[in-house]
Amino acid sequence: MEALGRQILVECYECNEEVLNDVSQIEAILLEATRASGASIISHKFHKFSPHGVSGMVVIAESHVAIHTWPEYAYAAVDIFTCGDTIDPWVIQEHLKLCFASRNTSAMEMKRGMFKVEEGQKLLFKPENAARFGE
Amino acid sequence: MEALGRQILVECYECNEEVLNDVSQIEAILLEATRASGASIISHKFHKFSPHGVSGMVVIAESHVAIHTWPEYAYAAVDIFTCGDTIDPWVIQEHLKLCFASRNTSAMEMKRGMFKVEEGQKLLFKPENAARFGE
Numbered sequence: 001m002e003a004l005g006r007q008i009l010v011e012c013y014e015c016n017e018e019v020l021n022d023v024s025q026i027e028a029i030l031l032e033a034t035r036a037s038g039a040s041i042i043s044h045k046f047h048k049f050s051p052h053g054v055s056g057m058v059v060i061a062e063s064h065v066a067i068h069t070w071p072e073y074a075y076a077a078v079d080i081f082t083c084g085d086t087i088d089p090w091v092i093q094e095h096l097k098l099c100f101a102s103r104n105t106s107a108m109e110m111k112r113g114m115f116k117v118e119e120g121q122k123l124l125f126k127p128e129n130a131a132r133f134g135e
Numbered sequence: 136m137e138a139l140g141r142q143i144l145v146e147c148y149e150c151n152e153e154v155l156n157d158v159s160q161i162e163a164i165l166l167e168a169t170r171a172s173g174a175s176i177i178s179h180k181f182h183k184f185s186p187h188g189v190s191g192m193v194v195i196a197e198s199h200v201a202i203h204t205w206p207e208y209a210y211a212a213v214d215i216f217t218c219g220d221t222i223d224p225w226v227i228q229e230h231l232k233l234c235f236a237s238r239n240t241s242a243m244e245m246k247r248g249m250f251k252v253e254e255g256q257k258l259l260f261k262p263e264n265a266a267r268f269g270e
Contacts, residue, residue, distance in 0.1 A: 004205055004208065004212075005203065005212060007144070007214075009142070009245065009247070011247065011248065011249075042182055042190075043180050043182070045178050045180060045192075045194060047177055047178070047194060049196075055177075055194055055198065055199065057180075057192040057194055057199060057201070059180060059182060059190055059192055061184075063190065063203050064190065064192060064203070066192070066199055066201065066214075066216070068140065068198050068199070068216065070139055070248060073139065073248065073250060073258075075139065075248050075250075077139070077142075077247045079142075079214065079216070081201070081203065081212070081214070083203075110144065112146065113146065113205060113208065113212055114146075115208060115210075123208075
């Protein structure tokens with residue numbers, strides 16, 4: 001079986017509350033982390049909630065990065081969904097963990113879109129799919 | 136333990152390929168499903184890939200709904216991340232399954248942001264958090 005995508009669900013506890021409540025910092029950190037992974041950013045949108053909290057989504061050619069923060073609990077939920085072998089989603093997780101000064105982070109990786117393939121073959125990187133990773 | 140959020144990861148296999156490749160249909164279906172759940176839409180963004188595939192993100196006051204489609208495999212990956220008790224994320228899953236004519240759908244629900252609370256207490260719906268669900 002081969003997977004079309006990988007999704008990393010990251011739980012960042014015991015973070016710096018000020019960072020988690022600052023929409024411009026969250027935006028800058030997420031975009032920087034996403035670029036550092038080698039992903040191609042297509043669009044992004046960040047929102048500040050009242051009285052606290054930030055939600056943000058970065059659509060990448062390889063899928064998405066999403067964040068929701070609860071500064072009042074020093075907690076952020078992050079999803080990193082990627083496809084293809086060209087980018088390393090764990091780079092994003094490491095970057096965020098550091099920038100949020102999280103003292104307690106856990107993460108799990110899920111495989112998405114499982115298909116049976118011939119031995120030695122891959123689902124992705126068939127030439128006709130290559131354009132997906134451009135735009 | 137109480138969770139701040141719930142996330143439903145939906146795998147839609149054996150879908151209608153034409154629907155999965157039509158960005159305007161995907162957008163309409165996702166927005167309709169999200170509204171049907173009672174969620175408040177804050178922003179949304181959909182992208183068509185070449186030669187095929189659609190990615191879309193809907194930011195809601197209660198978190199997000201995201202989709203990535205691979206029409207060439209008749210497959211769509213959907214994430215529904217919600218917080219609060221006011222909306223039912225499973226309404227979205229049911230709606231999408233029907234609209235994509237998926238003959239093979241699986242879904243799992245994850246709890247996000249786990250905290251210990253006093254007996255009989257809840258993490259959410261403290262008055263000071265209520266505004267989160269507005270905008």
